[in-house]
Amino acid sequence: MDSLPDGKKSTDASEQNLIPRVVFWGTYDTGKPRVRILLRGLRENGVDVIECHSDVWRGVEDKTQIVGWFNKVWFLVHWLLSYPGLILRYLRLPSHDAVIVGYLGHLDILILWPFAKLRKVPLLWDAFISLYDTVVGDRKLVTPRHPLALLLYGWEWLACRAAEVVLFDTQAHADYFADQFHIDRTRTRRVFVGVELELFLPQNRQQVNQELSVLFYGQFIPLHGIETIITAAHKMQQEAIQWTIIGRGQEEKRIKALLDHYCLSRVRWIPWVPYDELAEWIHGADLCLGIFGDSGKAGRVIPNKVFQILAAGKPLVTRDSSAIRELLSPDMPGVYLIPPADPQALVNTVQTFQEQQQSLQETVFHRPIIKQITPITVGFRLLEIIHERLRKSHYRTNNVCG
Numbered sequence: 483m484d485s486l487p488d489g490k491k492s493t494d495a496s497e498q499n500l501i502p503r504v505v506f507w508g509t510y511d512t513g514k515p516r517v518r519i520l521l522r523g524l525r526e527n528g529v530d531v532i533e534c535h536s537d538v539w540r541g542v543e544d545k546t547q548i549v550g551w552f553n554k555v556w557f558l559v560h561w562l563l564s565y566p567g568l569i570l571r572y573l574r575l576p577s578h579d580a581v582i583v584g585y586l587g588h589l590d591i592l593i594l595w596p597f598a599k600l601r602k603v604p605l606l607w608d609a610f611i612s613l614y615d616t617v618v619g620d621r622k623l624v625t626p627r628h629p630l631a632l633l634l635y636g637w638e639w640l641a642c643r644a645a646e647v648v649l650f651d652t653q654a655h656a657d658y659f660a661d662q663f664h665i666d667r668t669r670t671r672r673v674f675v676g677v678e679l680e681l682f683l684p685q686n687r688q689q690v691n692q693e694l695s696v697l698f699y700g701q702f703i704p705l706h707g708i709e710t711i712i713t714a715a716h717k718m719q720q721e722a723i724q725w726t727i728i729g730r731g732q733e734e735k736r737i738k739a740l741l742d743h744y745c746l747s748r749v750r751w752i753p754w755v756p757y758d759e760l761a762e763w764i765h766g767a768d769l770c771l772g773i774f775g776d777s778g779k780a781g782r783v784i785p786n787k788v789f790q791i792l793a794a795g796k797p798l799v800t801r802d803s804s805a806i807r808e809l810l811s812p813d814m815p816g817v818y819l820i821p822p823a824d825p826q827a828l829v830n831t832v833q834t835f836q837e838q839q840q841s842l843q844e845t846v847f848h849r850p851i852i853k854q855i856t857p858i859t860v861g862f863r864l865l866e867i868i869h870e871r872l873r874k875s876h877y878r879t880n881n882v883c884g
Contacts, residue, residue, distance in 0.1 A: 502579040503530040510584030511539040515786050517584045519676045523861020534571050536564035565593050580868050585610040595644040604871045607645035614638050620705050620779040639663045647871050651675050654782040654805040671867045676860035677789040684795030685765045693722045697767035702731035707774030713825035716744045725749040764794045769835055772800025776822035789855050792848040799831050816847030
């Protein structure tokens with residue numbers, strides 16, 4: 483179990499009083515909750531965070547929105563041109579104890595590598611996801627022997643060696659990287675994604691309606707296994723259940739074709755809603771869905787939606803995996819873990835929930851979990867990792883150990 487802010491279990495009691503200065507560097511995507519939570523969590527733990535940032539991802543909620551060769555080339559040029567300024571700004575920064583490269587930092591880490599060495603500070607990389615695994619294993623856009631696949635593999639292999647510590651969202655993800663890219667497991671650490679709690683606070687329970695409301699939201703990518711949801715909805719189309727699917731993405735055409743084929747009158751598809759409106763949709767549902775894909779990556783992640791649904795106190799159905807069991811277990815009230823890509827298992831679970839819904843009406847779901855996924859707890863875990871790295875580092879640090 484990770485240490486928690488209200489019970490700081492540092493191996494060095496004096497460490498609690500040492501406030502490091504940390505640089506968060508690069509083109510990290512502040513549109514992603516992962517990035518915002520890490521930054522906020524460090525600051526809530528008293529860390530002096532200096533941001534050295536170029537916001538190249540501003541306005542790009544989904545990377546697949548960048549379509550057409552002209553737009554892709556323009557974005558690439560804009561991205562690459564941000565680095566000279568970032569490097570110059572970094573070299574002018576005051577002394578600091580560590581530098582963190584946030585998501586999406588696969589190129590950032592390689593650019594910063596020599597300059598972090600020049601300034602003699604440890605470099606931490608929040609890898610978060612594998613581009614190689616995403617493109618080749620999960621989305622299957624190219625084969626493992628395709629030149630792009632080989633390029634991505636070599637890129638990530640080198641990126642893992644640029645950082646002294648590589649951060650991941652789950653231990654399952656850390657183990658995958660260690661095996662796939664042959665890095666020492668002692669250089670990998672897990673930091674849960676967490677949730678912006680104030681946006682997803684629980685609300686008072688509503689009365690049980692005659693029609694059950696089931697919600698999924700997310701990108702239309704293989705990892706999410708949306709076909710499983712649609713097939714389950716088809717099997718239950720005669721029952722009083724309203725299914726809502728929010729999202730779009732890679733598999734949009736195929737999902738639309740499935741919806742048209744089945745003519746599901748009780749399935750509502752909404753292309754997208756703003757992030758700050760997600761909580762309203764979650765609270766309006768009786769049952770919320772996670773992911774159901776059967777890829778290796780699907781078994782190694784705990785997606786944002788799971789943390790958000792937990793924070794909102796809503797019942798959750800998602801695929802069972804080693805990753806999800808790092809946080810949840812099937813004996814927890816309001817948690818339903820099922821095999822991946824199994825529509826009948828989803829049908830059975832929805833029916834079970836229907837039978838239990840009235841008796842669960844007064845149950846407070848996920849309360850024991852909330853403490854583990856707040857920004858301050860996530861930030862404290864990252865702070866522990868920074869202190870650990872500083873103790874082991876061969877560099878002479880500036881504020882903590884100098």
